[in-house]
Structures are given as C-alpha cells and as structure tokens.
Amino acid sequence: MNAISIDRRRFFVSVAAVGGALVVGVQPRNAAAGALASGIAPWLSIASDDTVTVFVATPEIGNGVLTQCAMLVAEELGCAWSHIHAEPATPTFNYLNGELYTKAMGRLGFFAGRSTTPARMTTLLQVGASARERLRAAAAQRWQVPVSEIEARDSLLRHKSSGRTLRYGEVAEQAAKVSMAEEPALKPQSQWSLLGKSRPGKLGAAKVVDGSAVYGMDVRLPGMLYAALRQAPVHGGRLKSYDFEAIRQMPGVHSVVVVDPSEPRTNIKVPAPLPDLTQAASGVAVVAEHYWQARQALDALPVAWEAGPGADWATHEKISAAALAVCEAPAKEVLSKGDALGRLGQAGAKTVSAAYLTPFCDHVTMEPLNGTALVTPERTDLWHPSQNPQQAFAIAVEESGVHPSNVHVHQTLVGGGFGRRVHCDDVRMVVAVARKVPGRPVHVIWSREESMRQGRYRPLVATKMTASLGEDGLPDAFLARYSGVGASTTGLVTCAYANGPIPNFRVEGQTVPAHIRTGPYRGPNYNAHAFMVESFIDECAAAAGADPLDYRLKLLARFDDPAWTKCLKVVAEKSGWGGRLPRGQGRGVAISNWSATAPGQPKEGTTVAAVARVEVSRAGELKVRQIDMAFDCGQVIDRDGVLAQLEGGAVFGLNMSLNEMLTIRDGQVVEGNYNEYPMLRMGDLPDIRIHFDALSGNDRYSEVGEPPVGPIGPAIANAIFAATGKRIRQTPFRLQDLSWA
Amino acid sequence: MxxxxxxxxxxxxxxxxxxxxxxxxxxxxxxxxxxxxxxxxxxxxxxxxxxxxxxxxxxxxxxxxxxxxxxxxxxLSADCSHPLQKAWIELNVAQCGYCQAGMLMAAEALLKAKPDPTDADIDAMVSNICRCGTYVRVRAGIHRAAAEIRKTRGA
Structure with missing residues (x-):
C-alpha cells in the first residue's frame, strides 16, 4: 500500500491534552532544516465522554466527504461509529498557524470537490492509528500489563486475559502524555473492516430529516437584518440610478445599499486557493427587518442600469454563431501529436467532419445563493455555504478590510455546489453589502431569479472536429478546433484518444470575448467535450460501417489501460447491447474519463462507460428508458457514497443533456426560475443501473462526483442516432427536432 | 397579531x-x-x-x-422515529439534503392518502426537484416506509 503511507520526512504527529481530551495533530516539518514548524493543527480529538471529533477542512456539499473522513479515522482508531462526528477546520486557524492544514493537503485543501485527496486520506488514517496506539499504551500503564495484550475496538480498551475494560475517554488525557519512538504503521488494506465496505450511515443524516440541519439560508443571529440583492442584469453593467424615496416607507425597510466595484478595496492579501479573487458586481440591495419585506421593497424600487459592453453580445444566437465561426479557421495550437494537419490534407482518405455546440447552463443549486456577514471596524464574521472556505476567507478579508486574524468564516452546510460556490463571488457581495451596515448581521439572499441570472455558468462551447480514417476504419488523424465563452481544452487535450489510440492528434482553440460570466460546472468543459468527442467517435464508427461498441474496443485496445475495455464490456453485457429493439428504439454507448491529477493518462482518474436505451416517437418525442453505467476509479472507500454519486451524476448528466439551456436577449439572461428552466423530476427518470464489476483494483481512489456527467449525453445522442438515423450535435435534446419517418 | x-x-x-x-x-x-x-x-x-x-x-x-x-x-416526529425518517437514514437518501424536508412532507401526505403507493402515485404526488439526483433513493425510501407502516398496522 505504497500509495497511502504518510510522508514521515514532511510530517510529524503531535499530541496534546486539551480539557481532558486527547488531541492529535500533524505538524509539517520545515522543508530546509527538517525542524518542526510551530503550532499543531488538530485533526482529531477524543474527549473524556468518548466523543471523537474529526476536523475537516473540506466542506460537506452533499458528496459525503465528512462521512468518508470519519470512516478513515474510525478504521484505524477503532471507535464506535455513534461516537464520531466532524467539525470544520477553519481557514483563520490555518492562516494564523503557518498554513498547517494547507501544507498537509495542498493548495486546494479547503476546496470541496475532491473527497479522496491522497494526502488527506493518509493523514486521517495516521492520526487514527497514532491515537489508538497511545490509548492502548495508556491502558497498559494503568493496568501494568504489556500493550500487546490490549485490544482497542468499539471505543473500548479490553485486556484480553482479565476481561477488564476502559472506555477510550477514560484514558484520553493520559494517552496525550504517552511518548512514542515511532508512529505506528497503518493497517494493511487486507485488514480493513470499514473502508471499501458499505457506509456505516451518513453523518448528519438525522439533522437533515428532522429539519434541524443548518444551511447558509438557516443562519439566525440576534439583531439580524435581511437584504434582497439585485445586480446589473447585463453582466459587467453598472447601476445608473435608483430612488430610495419610492420605498422608504414600505414596511420593515431599513436602508438601501449600493455595491460599487470601483470603490477602493483594501490591500490586505492572504494566500488563496484561487489567487485571482473574483470582483464585485455593480448592484443594489434593500435591507429590511425580514426577507419578504426586503424582497417586496426591492421589487418596488425604481432602478436604472447601464448595460456596458455586454450590450454588443445581445443574443445567445450571436454568441453561438461567433463561436462556431471561430472553429472554421485555424487558431492557436494547444496540442499537437504526430502530423494531423498533414494527414488530413492527404487526398483519398475517408474524412469525417462535424461541429458541435453546447449552451450556457446554470448550476441551479437547490439552495439559492446567500450568506450572512457581521462587519465592524475590528472584526468580520461570515456564515456561509461555501465550497471553498479558504477562498471565502481571502475575499472576506479583502472586501471588509479587516485584519485576517480577526476575520472568521463559519462554514454552514451547503445546499448543493456543483462548482457554483467555488470562486466565492457570492461571498464578495455578501460582505460588500454587510460592511455598509456595520455592527448588524446582514443575511443577503439572492432570489432564485437573481441566482439564475447572476450565475457563473457552464461555458458555451463550440467545437469542430475532423478526422481521417485509416485502412482499418479507425481514425488515424484528428483535429479539434474549439471556441466559446469560458471554453477550455479539458476533454480534448485530456482525452484518452490523444494518448495512443489516434496517432496524429491536434487541438486548436480560441475563445470568444462575450460578457456572460462562466465558471466551473460539474466536470468543467469535460461535460461538453465528452458529449462532442464521444458523439463524433460514433460518427466515425458509422462512416466506417462499424458497430459503435466494437469500434471503441478496437480503438481503446491502443490505450494502456485495460480497465477502459472492461468498462465497455461490462456495460455492454449488463445493458443487453446488440439485442433486438422495436422500431423507434435504440441503444448508444459512450466512454469518458475525468481526472483531477493526470487527465488523459492511463490508470488515472475515473473512467465511466454508459449505455443509454431510448425511444423516439415519429413525432420526435424522446424517452430515455434505461441507463447502464460501469466505471473504474481504482478502488472505493465508501461504497454506498460512490453509488450515490454515480446515481446523482447520471441524473445530472441527463438533465444537462435533455433540458438545460440559458438564452440571452438584450445581453441579459432570460430564464429566471424552474418554470423556464425545466428540471427532471421523479417521474421523468429512466431505469438507472450502476455496475461495480469493472473496478480494476488499481492503487488509486479517484473521485466519482464529476466523471459520470460525461458519458450520459453522448450515450443518449448515439442512441437517438441508432433509433432514428438523426445525428444530434447540440444540447439540450428537448429543443432538437428528433422526428423521423 | x-x-x-x-x-x-x-x-x-x-x-x-x-x-x-x-x-x-x-x-x-x-x-x-x-x-x-x-x-x-x-x-x-x-x-x-x-x-x-x-x-x-x-x-x-x-x-x-x-x-x-x-x-x-x-x-414529523419528536425523535426521527417516523418510518419515512428512518427509511431516509437507513438508505442514505440525502446528498446535500436541502430539498429533503420538502420531499418528506410531500411523501408523508402521499402515504396518508395512499398507504400502498404505486410508482405512478409517487410520481404524481412527489414532484419535488432534487438537483443532487436522489430520486432513486427517495422512491425506495417511500416504498420502505410504506411497508413498515402497513406492517405496524397489521394490514
């Protein structure tokens, strides 16, 4: 198990007794001298009442990261599951103590997106083991028996021959005084009893089902005011005027606050995971005693805006046309292997060429954007459902101008992230409003319409692909030219086909400078390019007269990771690939991979293969009947958590592909609520079947939240082609003409 | 007032x-x-x-x-003892959890009207949106709770 063993040259396990509890922390060693840095970052504490607290920097956004962290500790510590809970590690502590958490976990240590960061896994296993051994040693001292005779299980220390027991909490303080020459080695994986098995029960589940869980929206503080926010409807526009007198007398109204991006901000900078801190948007907020009063008054407030340069990009049709036009001409080279241009220029070879387009989409997290801040000249407190608390901290420092040692981010539960709460532009606006009402906590709430129209959207992506097919029908040269707003190379440069299967592979790209703000959205850019590449590979298979599954198997035989083939074979078998279907039905297959660490490389990230079975009526009504998925993320820690992410990822991929599209008129986002932005509901779901049979057992635990979003759309589009002969090159499918004769 | x-x-x-x-x-x-x-x-x-x-x-x-x-x-209950709450915990239904209070209240109203709901009954009466995509487990949770309620009542 080399992949998970703590780096002892870089870290040192420290323990302390704090209020009768055993606290276990990790100290990074200074790089040069090997000496210890000052301070201890607590990772784990065991209180005298047996309560085990795991301190986790990464917020819970629904992916079960807190449960997984607790499982890692519990595996080594041997505590009863009912005794364990998780608390947030704070970015202020991190800042004040030499970045002790981020030194252990890297720049993105506080970022909620990856739940399987190897550094965090090893550290949690180690602190669990180190605590257990100290507890055993303390019990051995107490009973004057050899340590080897003491068993630690279910939060009890048991002397095997005498049958005596002690609770962990009874020796916690004493355990903090045990000194050990060497920290214990981690259990071999073969002895794991919790990890890789099903989940012992998600932490915090009871609070969700009894309504006591506290999301950002549920923060309640004495003297708290509410603010309803409106930002320039054309992104990048500015507030021109407003008339407070028109609403001054409305019930509960306290004040109107203006957020002006051109006002000077402080120069206090603290390390941030994403160094380019998002800027404030021009906006206006009505502050009132209650949210409904603020909302009513904001709706009544006369406001005029200046559109700014965004007015030049008046419609999504104009933006899409510009992006597609860029794809027709040579652009900046971002990847070139072999001689794709030369090959494509050769006469005689069979050539396939097609342009694809995906639209802006909003995250529509169920919890609308919101946050609460209390700003005084001396101190800032922020209660926030962030996906990135350290980023929130850096922005709260800059926006409030308060010294970082007095800025405190209180992480709440998060009602969905999917990337929307990573850059913390919402934090910027919350603090910008609250600092104009010093001394009072202000809960700033975006309406659903404001959340949807002031998003940081899934980029609009246009990509044209051209391939020439070799003698064997497989592509021997491939050229992709991408463009769009916020578009990137992810999913093209990081595509497995670039690393062996297609010898001549070239990617070019150039974005379009439209004003619509974009950001990460579950599987950024991969979610678009997986659709495009996997549909295009299907086009190549059709041109070669090959079965789409066989075609991919042949192509991926050239990629140095047999798990891809396994995923395809498993999903084909489970889905009944090749079986006869009635007219109007079809199956489609797709496969893609998302990796945060080494994208596009064999045996990295998570590979997901999907088969969709669809039915299309002659009039063009689409029903997705069944989705089968097989995947390889190496190994799994939290089996039921992995299953939940794949189920949810399939639904996310379905909705994105079938339904989602924002449109632009007069430079503004049109859609504001779910009645204009349809979402799948329970009755719309196909039969979703997740298969674990393709897991390779490779020595990695890759994330599973983002990968499943990739292959769903192309599997459906390819199934539509199989059913109707129509090739669908744009999403959402609900807006495409699928009728057939 | x-x-x-x-x-x-x-x-x-x-x-x-x-x-x-x-x-x-x-x-x-x-x-x-x-x-x-x-x-x-x-x-x-x-x-x-x-x-x-x-x-x-x-x-x-x-x-x-x-x-x-x-x-x-x-x-819904004083101590998470409602069969729906128990089923939700046992099946790890929630992901982010934000929509689940609404799901549960819709589900309870459904079970009062239809103690043995079909999938179509569930689709019709629990039309709530979940962005995390927990629908598969919400449905399973409703069926499990319905079965427990029927068992308790000796039906």
Missing part, C-alpha cells in the same frame, strides 16, 4: 397577512426546516402540510392559513 397552529401549537405572529407562509415560518417563527428554493411553487423545497395536504408554502399567504393545522418537518 395573527395566530396560526403549527405542529399542534398556537403561535402568534406580527407578519403582514400577505406574507407567504414559508417566510412566516422561517423568519417570524424560527422554523427553518421548510426551505426557500424558488418562490414560485415549482421546486417543492418549501412543502409543508395544511390539514394533512401537501402545500407549497412559498405561495400560500398567511391570511389563507386561517384555522388550518400546519405541519412542518419539525413536527
């Missing part, structure tokens, strides 16, 4: 009668279990019951509640 009955208790509020019940519960009465999701009756995160029927509280003005018995997630 107006009084409404919530979870069996008579509570007074100074909220304007036009205020949607959701905001009366959340901001005036301190019951934050019902969630704000859309404000237009689409997503169902704000679902509570009035006299046993599932209602999207973001659209129901306080003045319309009258003497109706309001039940929120906080009133």
């Amino acid at each position: 107006q009084a409404i009955v919530v979870n069996g208790k008579r509570l007074e509020t100074d909220a304007d009668p036009s205020t949607p019940l959701l905001w009366v519960l959340r901001d005036h009465l301190g019951l934050t279990g019902a969630k704000f999701g859309c404000g237009v009756g689409q997503c169902g995160a704000c679902t509570v019951q009035i006299d046993g029927a599932a209602v999207r509280s973001c659209l129901a003005p306080l003045s319309a509640v009258g003497e109706g018995q309001v039940k929120t997630i906080e009133g």
Whole structure:
C-alpha cells in the first residue's frame, strides 16, 4: 500500500491534552532544516465522554466527504461509529498557524470537490492509528500489563486475559502524555473492516430529516437584518440610478445599499486557493427587518442600469454563431501529436467532419445563493455555504478590510455546489453589502431569479472536429478546433484518444470575448467535450460501417489501460447491447474519463462507460428508458457514497443533456426560475443501473462526483442516432427536432 | 397579531397577512426546516402540510392559513422515529439534503392518502426537484416506509 503511507520526512504527529481530551495533530516539518514548524493543527480529538471529533477542512456539499473522513479515522482508531462526528477546520486557524492544514493537503485543501485527496486520506488514517496506539499504551500503564495484550475496538480498551475494560475517554488525557519512538504503521488494506465496505450511515443524516440541519439560508443571529440583492442584469453593467424615496416607507425597510466595484478595496492579501479573487458586481440591495419585506421593497424600487459592453453580445444566437465561426479557421495550437494537419490534407482518405455546440447552463443549486456577514471596524464574521472556505476567507478579508486574524468564516452546510460556490463571488457581495451596515448581521439572499441570472455558468462551447480514417476504419488523424465563452481544452487535450489510440492528434482553440460570466460546472468543459468527442467517435464508427461498441474496443485496445475495455464490456453485457429493439428504439454507448491529477493518462482518474436505451416517437418525442453505467476509479472507500454519486451524476448528466439551456436577449439572461428552466423530476427518470464489476483494483481512489456527467449525453445522442438515423450535435435534446419517418 | 397552529401549537405572529407562509415560518417563527428554493411553487423545497395536504408554502399567504393545522418537518416526529425518517437514514437518501424536508412532507401526505403507493402515485404526488439526483433513493425510501407502516398496522 505504497500509495497511502504518510510522508514521515514532511510530517510529524503531535499530541496534546486539551480539557481532558486527547488531541492529535500533524505538524509539517520545515522543508530546509527538517525542524518542526510551530503550532499543531488538530485533526482529531477524543474527549473524556468518548466523543471523537474529526476536523475537516473540506466542506460537506452533499458528496459525503465528512462521512468518508470519519470512516478513515474510525478504521484505524477503532471507535464506535455513534461516537464520531466532524467539525470544520477553519481557514483563520490555518492562516494564523503557518498554513498547517494547507501544507498537509495542498493548495486546494479547503476546496470541496475532491473527497479522496491522497494526502488527506493518509493523514486521517495516521492520526487514527497514532491515537489508538497511545490509548492502548495508556491502558497498559494503568493496568501494568504489556500493550500487546490490549485490544482497542468499539471505543473500548479490553485486556484480553482479565476481561477488564476502559472506555477510550477514560484514558484520553493520559494517552496525550504517552511518548512514542515511532508512529505506528497503518493497517494493511487486507485488514480493513470499514473502508471499501458499505457506509456505516451518513453523518448528519438525522439533522437533515428532522429539519434541524443548518444551511447558509438557516443562519439566525440576534439583531439580524435581511437584504434582497439585485445586480446589473447585463453582466459587467453598472447601476445608473435608483430612488430610495419610492420605498422608504414600505414596511420593515431599513436602508438601501449600493455595491460599487470601483470603490477602493483594501490591500490586505492572504494566500488563496484561487489567487485571482473574483470582483464585485455593480448592484443594489434593500435591507429590511425580514426577507419578504426586503424582497417586496426591492421589487418596488425604481432602478436604472447601464448595460456596458455586454450590450454588443445581445443574443445567445450571436454568441453561438461567433463561436462556431471561430472553429472554421485555424487558431492557436494547444496540442499537437504526430502530423494531423498533414494527414488530413492527404487526398483519398475517408474524412469525417462535424461541429458541435453546447449552451450556457446554470448550476441551479437547490439552495439559492446567500450568506450572512457581521462587519465592524475590528472584526468580520461570515456564515456561509461555501465550497471553498479558504477562498471565502481571502475575499472576506479583502472586501471588509479587516485584519485576517480577526476575520472568521463559519462554514454552514451547503445546499448543493456543483462548482457554483467555488470562486466565492457570492461571498464578495455578501460582505460588500454587510460592511455598509456595520455592527448588524446582514443575511443577503439572492432570489432564485437573481441566482439564475447572476450565475457563473457552464461555458458555451463550440467545437469542430475532423478526422481521417485509416485502412482499418479507425481514425488515424484528428483535429479539434474549439471556441466559446469560458471554453477550455479539458476533454480534448485530456482525452484518452490523444494518448495512443489516434496517432496524429491536434487541438486548436480560441475563445470568444462575450460578457456572460462562466465558471466551473460539474466536470468543467469535460461535460461538453465528452458529449462532442464521444458523439463524433460514433460518427466515425458509422462512416466506417462499424458497430459503435466494437469500434471503441478496437480503438481503446491502443490505450494502456485495460480497465477502459472492461468498462465497455461490462456495460455492454449488463445493458443487453446488440439485442433486438422495436422500431423507434435504440441503444448508444459512450466512454469518458475525468481526472483531477493526470487527465488523459492511463490508470488515472475515473473512467465511466454508459449505455443509454431510448425511444423516439415519429413525432420526435424522446424517452430515455434505461441507463447502464460501469466505471473504474481504482478502488472505493465508501461504497454506498460512490453509488450515490454515480446515481446523482447520471441524473445530472441527463438533465444537462435533455433540458438545460440559458438564452440571452438584450445581453441579459432570460430564464429566471424552474418554470423556464425545466428540471427532471421523479417521474421523468429512466431505469438507472450502476455496475461495480469493472473496478480494476488499481492503487488509486479517484473521485466519482464529476466523471459520470460525461458519458450520459453522448450515450443518449448515439442512441437517438441508432433509433432514428438523426445525428444530434447540440444540447439540450428537448429543443432538437428528433422526428423521423 | 395573527395566530396560526403549527405542529399542534398556537403561535402568534406580527407578519403582514400577505406574507407567504414559508417566510412566516422561517423568519417570524424560527422554523427553518421548510426551505426557500424558488418562490414560485415549482421546486417543492418549501412543502409543508395544511390539514394533512401537501402545500407549497412559498405561495400560500398567511391570511389563507386561517384555522388550518400546519405541519412542518419539525413536527414529523419528536425523535426521527417516523418510518419515512428512518427509511431516509437507513438508505442514505440525502446528498446535500436541502430539498429533503420538502420531499418528506410531500411523501408523508402521499402515504396518508395512499398507504400502498404505486410508482405512478409517487410520481404524481412527489414532484419535488432534487438537483443532487436522489430520486432513486427517495422512491425506495417511500416504498420502505410504506411497508413498515402497513406492517405496524397489521394490514
């Protein structure tokens, strides 16, 4: 198990007794001298009442990261599951103590997106083991028996021959005084009893089902005011005027606050995971005693805006046309292997060429954007459902101008992230409003319409692909030219086909400078390019007269990771690939991979293969009947958590592909609520079947939240082609003409 | 001042009668279990019951509640012992959890009307939106809770 063993040259396990509890922390060693840095970052504490607290920097956004962290500790510590809970590690502590958490976990240590960061896994296993051994040693001292005779299980220390027991909490303080020459080695994986098995029960589940869980929206503080926010409807526009007198007398109204991006901000900078801190948007907020009063008054407030340069990009049709036009001409080279241009220029070879387009989409997290801040000249407190608390901290420092040692981010539960709460532009606006009402906590709430129209959207992506097919029908040269707003190379440069299967592979790209703000959205850019590449590979298979599954198997035989083939074979078998279907039905297959660490490389990230079975009526009504998925993320820690992410990822991929599209008129986002932005509901779901049979057992635990979003759309589009002969090159499918004769 | 009955208790509020019940519960009465999701009756995160029927509280003005018995997630049980709550915990239904209070209140209203619901009954009466995509488990949770309730009643 080399992949998970703590780096002892870089870290040192420290323990302390704090209020009768055993606290276990990790100290990074200074790089040069090997000496210890000052301070201890607590990772784990065991209180005298047996309560085990795991301190986790990464917020819970629904992916079960807190449960997984607790499982890692519990595996080594041997505590009863009912005794364990998780608390947030704070970015202020991190800042004040030499970045002790981020030194252990890297720049993105506080970022909620990856739940399987190897550094965090090893550290949690180690602190669990180190605590257990100290507890055993303390019990051995107490009973004057050899340590080897003491068993630690279910939060009890048991002397095997005498049958005596002690609770962990009874020796916690004493355990903090045990000194050990060497920290214990981690259990071999073969002895794991919790990890890789099903989940012992998600932490915090009871609070969700009894309504006591506290999301950002549920923060309640004495003297708290509410603010309803409106930002320039054309992104990048500015507030021109407003008339407070028109609403001054409305019930509960306290004040109107203006957020002006051109006002000077402080120069206090603290390390941030994403160094380019998002800027404030021009906006206006009505502050009132209650949210409904603020909302009513904001709706009544006369406001005029200046559109700014965004007015030049008046419609999504104009933006899409510009992006597609860029794809027709040579652009900046971002990847070139072999001689794709030369090959494509050769006469005689069979050539396939097609342009694809995906639209802006909003995250529509169920919890609308919101946050609460209390700003005084001396101190800032922020209660926030962030996906990135350290980023929130850096922005709260800059926006409030308060010294970082007095800025405190209180992480709440998060009602969905999917990337929307990573850059913390919402934090910027919350603090910008609250600092104009010093001394009072202000809960700033975006309406659903404001959340949807002031998003940081899934980029609009246009990509044209051209391939020439070799003698064997497989592509021997491939050229992709991408463009769009916020578009990137992810999913093209990081595509497995670039690393062996297609010898001549070239990617070019150039974005379009439209004003619509974009950001990460579950599987950024991969979610678009997986659709495009996997549909295009299907086009190549059709041109070669090959079965789409066989075609991919042949192509991926050239990629140095047999798990891809396994995923395809498993999903084909489970889905009944090749079986006869009635007219109007079809199956489609797709496969893609998302990796945060080494994208596009064999045996990295998570590979997901999907088969969709669809039915299309002659009039063009689409029903997705069944989705089968097989995947390889190496190994799994939290089996039921992995299953939940794949189920949810399939639904996310379905909705994105079938339904989602924002449109632009007069430079503004049109859609504001779910009645204009349809979402799948329970009755719309196909039969979703997740298969674990393709897991390779490779020595990695890759994330599973983002990968499943990739292959769903192309599997459906390819199934539509199989059913109707129509090739669908744009999403959402609900807006495409699928009728057939 | 107006009084409404919530979870069996008579509570007074100074909220304007036009205020949607959701905001009366959340901001005036301190019951934050019902969630704000859309404000237009689409997503169902704000679902509570009035006299046993599932209602999207973001659209129901306080003045319309009258003497109706309001039940929120906080009133589903005192100790997470409702079969739906137990099923939700056992099946790890929730991901982010934000929509689940509404799901549960819609599901409970369904089970009262249809103790042995079909999938079509569930589709019709639990039309709430979940962005995390927990639908597969929500459905399983409803069936499991329904089975337990029927067993307890000896049906």
